Amino acid sequence: MTSTPDVIVVGAGIVGAACAHYAARAGLRVTVLDRGPVAGGTTGSGEGNLLVSDKAPGPELELALKSAELWRELAERLPHGIEYEPKGGLVVASGEAALTALRTFAAAQEKAGVTVRDVAADRLPDLEPHLARGLAGGVHYPQDAQVMPALAATHLLRASGAEVRLGQEVTGLLTGPGGAVRGVRTASGVFHAPYVVNAAGTWGGELARLAGVLLPVLPRRGFVLVTEPLPRVVRHKVYAADYVADVASDSAALQTSAVVEGTPAGPVLIGASRERVGFDRALSVPALRRLAAGATALFPVLAGVRVIRTYAGFRPYLPDHLPAIGTDARVPGLLHACGHEGAGIGLAPVTGRIIADCLTGAQPPVDVRPFDPARFEGGTGTGAGAGAGA
Amino acid sequence: MARTPGELAGARPGPAFEITVDGRAVSALPGQTVAAALWAAGVLTWRTTRGGGRPRGVFCGIGQCFDCLVTVNGVANRRACLVAVGPGDEVRTQEGEGRGELAV
Amino acid sequence: MVTGVFDLVVVGAGPAGLAGAGTAGELGLRVALLDMAEHVGGQFYRQPAAGLGAARPEALHHDWDAFVALRKRLAAGRVEHLGRHHVWAVERGADGDWAVHAVVGDDGGDGRPVRVRARAVLLAAGAYERQLPFPGWTLPGVVGAGGAQAMLKGGLVLPGKRVVVAGSGPLLLAVASSLASAGAEVPAVIEASGYLGYARHPRALAVNPRKLAEGLTHGAALLRHRIALRTRSAVTEAHGSERVEAVTVSRLDARWRPVPGSGRRIACDALAVGHGLVPGIELGTTLGCGTRTTADNTLALHLGSGQETSVRGVWGAGEVGGVAGAQLACIEGELAARSIAARLGRDPGPEGRVRQLSSRRTRLRTFAEAMAATHAPGPGWTGWLCDDTEVCRCEEVTAGRVREAVADQGARDARTVKLFTRAGMGWCQGRMCGAAVSCLAGDGQPPAQRRPLAVPLTLGALAGQGPEDASEPSQSQT
Numbered sequence: 001m002t003s004t005p006d007v008i009v010v011g012a013g014i015v016g017a018a019c020a021h022y023a024a025r026a027g028l029r030v031t032v033l034d035r036g037p038v039a040g041g042t043t044g045s046g047e048g049n050l051l052v053s054d055k056a057p058g059p060e061l062e063l064a065l066k067s068a069e070l071w072r073e074l075a076e077r078l079p080h081g082i083e084y085e086p087k088g089g090l091v092v093a094s095g096e097a098a099l100t101a102l103r104t105f106a107a108a109q110e111k112a113g114v115t116v117r118d119v120a121a122d123r124l125p126d127l128e129p130h131l132a133r134g135l136a137g138g139v140h141y142p143q144d145a146q147v148m149p150a151l152a153a154t155h156l157l158r159a160s161g162a163e164v165r166l167g168q169e170v171t172g173l174l175t176g177p178g179g180a181v182r183g184v185r186t187a188s189g190v191f192h193a194p195y196v197v198n199a200a201g202t203w204g205g206e207l208a209r210l211a212g213v214l215l216p217v218l219p220r221r222g223f224v225l226v227t228e229p230l231p232r233v234v235r236h237k238v239y240a241a242d243y244v245a246d247v248a249s250d251s252a253a254l255q256t257s258a259v260v261e262g263t264p265a266g267p268v269l270i271g272a273s274r275e276r277v278g279f280d281r282a283l284s285v286p287a288l289r290r291l292a293a294g295a296t297a298l299f300p301v302l303a304g305v306r307v308i309r310t311y312a313g314f315r316p317y318l319p320d321h322l323p324a325i326g327t328d329a330r331v332p333g334l335l336h337a338c339g340h341e342g343a344g345i346g347l348a349p350v351t352g353r354i355i356a357d358c359l360t361g362a363q364p365p366v367d368v369r370p371f372d373p374a375r376f377e378g379g380t381g382t383g384a385g386a387g388a389g390a
Numbered sequence: 391m392a393r394t395p396g397e398l399a400g401a402r403p404g405p406a407f408e409i410t411v412d413g414r415a416v417s418a419l420p421g422q423t424v425a426a427a428l429w430a431a432g433v434l435t436w437r438t439t440r441g442g443g444r445p446r447g448v449f450c451g452i453g454q455c456f457d458c459l460v461t462v463n464g465v466a467n468r469r470a471c472l473v474a475v476g477p478g479d480e481v482r483t484q485e486g487e488g489r490g491e492l493a494v
Numbered sequence: 495m496v497t498g499v500f501d502l503v504v505v506g507a508g509p510a511g512l513a514g515a516g517t518a519g520e521l522g523l524r525v526a527l528l529d530m531a532e533h534v535g536g537q538f539y540r541q542p543a544a545g546l547g548a549a550r551p552e553a554l555h556h557d558w559d560a561f562v563a564l565r566k567r568l569a570a571g572r573v574e575h576l577g578r579h580h581v582w583a584v585e586r587g588a589d590g591d592w593a594v595h596a597v598v599g600d601d602g603g604d605g606r607p608v609r610v611r612a613r614a615v616l617l618a619a620g621a622y623e624r625q626l627p628f629p630g631w632t633l634p635g636v637v638g639a640g641g642a643q644a645m646l647k648g649g650l651v652l653p654g655k656r657v658v659v660a661g662s663g664p665l666l667l668a669v670a671s672s673l674a675s676a677g678a679e680v681p682a683v684i685e686a687s688g689y690l691g692y693a694r695h696p697r698a699l700a701v702n703p704r705k706l707a708e709g710l711t712h713g714a715a716l717l718r719h720r721i722a723l724r725t726r727s728a729v730t731e732a733h734g735s736e737r738v739e740a741v742t743v744s745r746l747d748a749r750w751r752p753v754p755g756s757g758r759r760i761a762c763d764a765l766a767v768g769h770g771l772v773p774g775i776e777l778g779t780t781l782g783c784g785t786r787t788t789a790d791n792t793l794a795l796h797l798g799s800g801q802e803t804s805v806r807g808v809w810g811a812g813e814v815g816g817v818a819g820a821q822l823a824c825i826e827g828e829l830a831a832r833s834i835a836a837r838l839g840r841d842p843g844p845e846g847r848v849r850q851l852s853s854r855r856t857r858l859r860t861f862a863e864a865m866a867a868t869h870a871p872g873p874g875w876t877g878w879l880c881d882d883t884e885v886c887r888c889e890e891v892t893a894g895r896v897r898e899a900v901a902d903q904g905a906r907d908a909r910t911v912k913l914f915t916r917a918g919m920g921w922c923q924g925r926m927c928g929a930a931v932s933c934l935a936g937d938g939q940p941p942a943q944r945r946p947l948a949v950p951l952t953l954g955a956l957a958g959q960g961p962e963d964a965s966e967p968s969q970s971q972t
Contacts, residue, residue, distance in 0.1 A: 012904065038904030044913050129494045150913035154903040166906055228467060228921065228950065229440060231486075231493035265889075265916060266440065266487060270953075283780050283946045285585050285595065292956035301492060303954030306467065308921060310946050395650035395676040399542055400549030421545025423600075426649025434634040434653070434737055441890040445634055445736075448653075449887070449926070451641025452537060453530060453601065454622040456921030457887055465603070467921075471645070472530070472601040474543070 005031040005163065007195040007359055008184055010170050010207055012036075013043035014149055014345050015337050016199035017156035018352030023197075026356040030162035031191060033184065035169035038157060039150035041201045042344060045313025046149040047224060047261070047271045050346040053089040053141035054243060056105070057112035059370035060322055060343070063350050065113050066365050068143050070349035075147075078159060082152040083264045089144030090119070090127055090236040091243070092135050092298070099136040102241040106139045115142050130233055130301045144237050146261060149345045156348075165191075170200075173211045173334070181211075181333030197335045197355055202279075202316040204324070204338030208373075213330045216376050217339045219279055219314035222272035223287045225295070226309040227302070229266030237261045238298060258294030260302075268302065270295040272342070274315075281312050317341040324373035325351050327358050335359070336373040407477035411436070418475045425451075425458055425470035428481070436460045436470065440486040460484050500526045500574075501838055502831075503594045503612035505581050505777060508536020509820040510812025511618035512564040513827030518616075519571015521835040521843060526610050527568070528579040528596060530949075534568065535561060536620055537640065538820045540647040554647050554672055556708070557820065564824070579608065580949045584615055584777050584808075592807065597951045607955045614807055614834045617778050617795070618827060621771035621813035624792070624929050626661075626875055627893070629883045630732030630741075631767070639669045639768035652678050654764025658741050660684035660729040662869040663770040664709070667723075671715035673766065681760055682722045684729055684743050686750055686769070686875070691868030698864035701857045704821070729765060730757065730878040738765055750872025770869055771817040772929070776945040778814065781805050788816045789863045790870035791929075791940045799852065800833030801826055809834060818862030825855050876933055885934070886927040888920020896934045907937045921950070 007023055009016045012034035020030045034040065050071050055061040075084035091106075093099035106116040117140040124131050124138055157164055172185040173196065183192035198215075200207045208215035243257035259271050273287040288310060296303045318324060318339040328334040335358055337351045350365065357364040396403070404420040411433060418427035425448045428436060435445035437459050449457040451471050458470040463480050466488030475481075504515045507529035515527040527534070535541055539561040542548040552558035568575070580602035585593045594610045597603075623640040630636070637645075637653050639661055645651050656679045659670040670683045692699055699706060716723055724743065730752050731742040745756035773794045779785065784796040784804035794816035801809045809830040812823030829851050832842040842848070879885070881894030899905040899914040908924075908931045911917055917931050918924030924931065928941030 037906040037910040039913055040910060044910070130492070150910070154914060157904065158902070164904055166904055225953070225956075226919075227953070229487045230489050233489075233492045233494060235494060265919075267919075282782065283583055283585065285583060285593075288956060292953045296953050296957050303957070304952055305489075306950040306952050307947065307956060308950045309919070309923060312946075393677045395554075395646055395652060396546075398553050398676045399546075399551055399650055400553070401542065401650055402547040402549065404545050404547065419546060421543025422649050422651075426645060426651045429645065429649070429651040429653065439890055444632065444890075446632070446887075447634055448637055448641060448645060450623060450638045451644040452622065452638075454922060455638075455887065455926050457926075459921070468603065469601040471641075473603075474600055 005029040005193045008191055008193040009197045009199050011199035011201055012038045013041050013201050014153045014348040015351055017153040018348035019197050019199050019337050019355045020162040021156045021160040022352035022356035023359055024160040024162055026360045032162050032164045033168040034166050037166055039153045042313050043149045043153050045311060046345050047269050048147045048149045048345050050145040052114050052143045053091055057108050061112055062366050063347050067347050067350035078155045082155050083148035086145045088236050089141040090138055090238045091241055092138035093241045095136050098241045102139055130299050132298055132300055195333050195359055197337055199337040201338055202314045211331050211334055214377055215324055215373055217316045220317050221275045221277050221312055221314055223310055223312050224272050225270040225291050225307045227268040228306045228308050230268055232262050234260055234262040234268055258291050260295050260298055315342045323371055325354050325371040326368045328373045330374055409475055409479040411481045412483050422475050423471055424473050424475045427475045437484045461488050499591055500524050500612040502614045502834055503610050504616045504618055506618035506620055507534040508620045509538055510823035510827040513824040514616045514618055514811055514831045515573045516564055516567035516571055517828045517831035519573040521840055525573040526576055527573050528576045528581055530580045532577045540644055542650055546650055582947050582949045582951050584781055597955050602949055607958055616830050617810045617814050618812050619774040619814055621773050621817050622925055623768040624770050624772045625926050626769050627883055627885050627930050628730055628878050629880050632884055633732050633734050633738045635738035635764045636732050637766055639666055639766040642766035643669045643672055646672055646676055656762045657764040657766055658682055658760055658762045659766045661768040662686040667712035669766055670721050671712055674719035680721045682724055684727050685725045686728045686746055687869045688725045695864030698861045702861040705861055732765055741765055749874035751874030751877045769871055773814045775814050775943045776948045778803055779943050780946050781808055787940050789866035793940045793943050801830035818858055822858040825851050885930045886917035888922050889916040891915045891917040900935055908932045908935045911935045
C-alpha cells in the first residue's frame with residue numbers, strides 16, 4: 001500500500017517531533033500519532049532549557065553537547081518563532097565551599113568538552129546587573145541556550161513534512177511473525193509501519209507495556225512560576241550551584257533550587273521544583289514559596305515583581321536518570337525515545353538523530369549503549385520505582 | 391430626572407483635592423478610584439500596550455481584566471479601577487510593561 | 495476549638511457570601527468573610543465609597559432593602575469581615591482544615607501576605623463578564639457592560655454622554671436603565687438573542703413571577719428613557735480613532751452569523767458591552783472540585799443538595815454554581831451555611847426552612863438555565879471577527895494568529911492555542927479572551943477555569959507566605 005509509512009512515531013511532543021524531523025531528513029516516510037494535541041504533555045509545561053551546565057561528565061553530557069550543536073543548526077533552519085536564544089548559563093555560589101565544589105565540577109566538565117568561564121565575585125554584576133550582591137562567584141556556560149518548547153515542537157513537525165494524526169490514542173501494538181512490530185492500533189483504526197518509535201514521554205512506560213516490555217518511566221513533578229511581563233531583567237539562565245545536586249538526586253522529597261531566566265515574550269520564568277508524587281497536579285504552596293524565595297535571593301529586584309501564573313508539569317524519568325534511546329532488542333521494529341526527565345527539550349535533536357540513524361543503519365553520533373531501553377529488564381535497573389507514586 | 395450620577399445618588403462628597411496626571415493637575419473626590427477620578431476628568435486612557443503601543447483604560451471595571459494598569463506614585467501596574475486616589479497622587483501614563491527602569 | 499482556626503471562611507462578600515456568613519454567624523459559627531473590596535456587597539450591591547457621601551445609594555440599585563437586611567444580620571453574628579483581601583489560593587491543611595491565602599490592599603499590593611485557617615470553606619466569589627471580541631473592541635470608550643455599571647455604582651461616573659449598550663443577557667437591561675437614570679443618553683440596547691427564547695420555557699417563567707416582574711420593571715425603564723431594544727442584533731464593529739465615535743449594528747441569523755448588508759451605524763461616544771457572566775471558580779478547580787457545563791457553555795462548580803462541592807469540606811453558593819442572580823445567591827448562601835453548621839456538629843435550624851429554601855432554589859435554578867439557554871452565544875458570532883481583530887487584549891493576539899495555530903500548527907484545544915500564540919497568557923489569564931479562544935479552537939469545550947494562582951501576587955509576598963507570617967483571627971481584623 002503506497003500510503004504505508006516507513007515509521008510511526010508515537011508522541012507529538014518535542015522528542016517525537018525531533019524523531020520525525022531527522023527520520024524524514026534521512027528519507028523516511030513518517031506518521032506521527034498523539035492522543036492529544038501537539039506539545040500536549042511535558043513539552044507544553046517545559047521552560048525550554050537547553051543545558052550542558054547541569055550535567056556531570058558522562059553519557060548524558062555527551063548527548064547534551066551533541067544536541068547543543070544540533071540546536072544551533074536547527075535554529076538556522078527553523079523559523080524565528082521557536083525563540084531560540086543562545087543566552088548562556090550562569091551558575092552562582094553563595095559561599096566559598098559551594099564555589100570550590102562548583103569549580104571542581106566545572107573543571108571536570110571542561111575536560112569533557114564543555115566551555116566554562118570562571119567568573120569572580122566582582123565580575124558577576126557585569127553579566128547580571130540585578131544579581132544579589134555578596135555571592136562568592138560563579139561559572140559562565142556560554143553553550144547553554146533556551147527555546148520555546150511548544151513552538152519548537154510544532155515547527156519541527158511542520159518542517160519534517162510528516163503526516164501528523166492528532167487525537168489518536170494508541171491502544172495496542174500490531175505484531176507479526178517472530179513478534180516483529182507491524183504497526184499500532186488506535187481507538188479509530190490501525191496504522192501499519194515496520195517501525196514504531198515510542199516518544200510518549202511520561203506515558204512511555206505505558207506504551208512499552210502495550211508492547212509487552214518493561215520500561216519504568218515515572219513522573220517527577222515540577223512547578224514553574226511565571227511573572228508579569230518585564231523588559232530584559234535577567235540575561236542568562238541563572239541558578240545556584242545546589243541545582244546540580246537536586247537534578248541528580250534520588251530523593252523523592254521536594255527540592256527547589258530556583259532557575260531564573262527571562263523570555264523574549266516578557267515574563268521571567270522561575271523553575272523548577274522536583275518532587276515524586278505521581279501525577280498529582282494539586283497546588284503545593286510550600287513548593288511555590290521556596291521557588292519564590294530562591295528567585296528573590298538570587299535577584300532581590302524580583303521581590304516587587306508579580307507572579308501571575310504557575311503550572312505543574314511532569315518530567316518523565318528512568319531510575320538511573322538516563323533516557324531510553326534506540327532499538328529495543330526485545331521487540332524487533334520497536335524503538336524508544338523517552339525518559340529524558342527534565343532535559344527532553346535540550347536532548348530532543350540528538351535523540352531524533354540517533355533514532356534516524358538506528359532506522360537507516362547509520363552510525364549514531366554518540367555511544368548509545370548507556371541508553372539501551374532493555375537495561376531495566378530482569379531487575380538490573382537501579383532501584384526501579386524507588387520513591388515513586390503517592 | 392437626574393442629570394448626573396451624583397445627583398441621582400444624592401452625593402455630597404467631601405472636599406475635592408488635587409492629583410496630577412502626567413504632571414497636569416486634576417481634581418478628584420475622596421473615595422474615588424483612580425479610574426473614576428480620571429473618567430470624571432474626561433480621561434479615558436492611561437496606558438499604552440507593549441506590542442502595538444495602543445491606548446487602554448478601564449474595560450471590565452471590576453479588577454479582572456488588568457487593562458487599566460497604570461503607574462501611581464512611581465509604582466507600575468496598579469489597577470486603576472481598584473486603587474483609591476489620595477491627595478497629591480501622581481498618576482503617570484504607563485508605557486508597555488511599565489518597568490523600563492529595570493531593563494539591563 | 496483551636497484558637498486561630500475559624501469554623502468557616504467565606505470567600506466573597508456578595509449576596510451569596512453575605513447570606514452564608516450571616517446565617518453561619520447566627521448559627522453560632524465563627525466566620526471570616528473575605529472580599530477584595532473594602533465594603534461588603536459584591537458587584538451586585540456595589541455602593542459609592544463613603545467619601546462620596548451618597549445620601550441615596552439605593553437609587554442605583556434593585557432590591558436595596560434586601561442588602562440592608564443582609565448587612566444587619568452580619569453585624570449581629572460572629573462574623574469577622576476582612577475587606578481588601580484578595581484570595582490567591584485555598585490549600586488543604588494537614589489536619590483536615592483549610593488555609594486560605596490572601597494578599598491585602600486595594601489591588602492586593604500593600605502589606606504582608608495573610609493566611610486564614612478554617613474548618614470549612616464557602617466559595618462565593620461571584621462571576622465576571624463574558625466578552626466576545628469584535629473589530630474595534632479595544633478602542634477607548636468601549637467598556638464592559640458590567641464595568642460601566644460598576645464604575646457608576648462605585649464611582650458615580652459615566653464612560654460617555656451617549657452610550658450604546660450591547661451584547662446579550664438580562665444584565666444589559668439593568669445597565670441601560672442605570673446609565674439612563676444617571677443622565678446618559680442610551681440610543682439603543684442591542685441584544686443578540688431574541689427575548690422570545692423565554693417563551694420556550696413557559697414553566698420556568700410561570701413559577702418565577704418575581705423574575706417576570708423584574709423584566710417588566712426594566713422594560714418600563716426602557717420606555718421611560720426612550721431606549722430602543724433591538725434583538726437578534728449585535729455590534730459588529732466599533733469605529734473611531736482616539737475613542738469610539740460610532741458602532742455598526744448588524745442583524746444576526748439564528749446562529750448569530752451577521753447578516754451581510756444589514757449593518758447600520760449608530761453614533762455614540764461609549765459602548766457598554768458584555769455577553770453574560772462567567773462563574774469565578776478557579777479557587778475550586780485548583781482544589782479539584784468537580785464542574786458542570788451550563789446551558790450557555792460556561793463551567794460552574796458541581797454542587798450537591800447542601801451546596802457542597804465534590805471536595806468534602808468545600809461549599810459553593812451563588813454564581814459559582816451557575817449564574818442565576820442575587821435572589822438565588824442569598825438562598826444558596828443560607829443553605830450552604832446550614833449544611834456547614836450540621837457538618838460541624840451545630841444545630842442547622844428548622845428542617846422546614848431548609849425544605850422551603852431548597853424548593854425555591856430548584857425553581858430559580860430552572861429559570862436560570864432557561865435564561866442561559868436563551869442568551870447562549872450562537873456559534874456564528876466568530877463571523878464578525880476579522881483576522882486582524884485582537885482576541886487577547888493582554889498579549890495583543892489576533893484572531894488570524896489563533897486561526898493559524900489551529901489550521902497549521904496542530905492546536906486542537908484552547909490550551910495548545912495558548913501555548914502557540916500566548917492568547918490567555920497575559921495579566922488576566924484568559925478571563926477576557928477565554929470564550930473567544932475556545933470557540934476559535936473549535937473543541938466545543940467551555941473555557942477551562944484553571945488558574946492555580948487566582949490573583950497575581952509579588953514574589954516577595956509569595957516568598958514570605960510561611961506559617962510564621964500567618965494572620966490569626968485575633969490580629970487580622972481590619
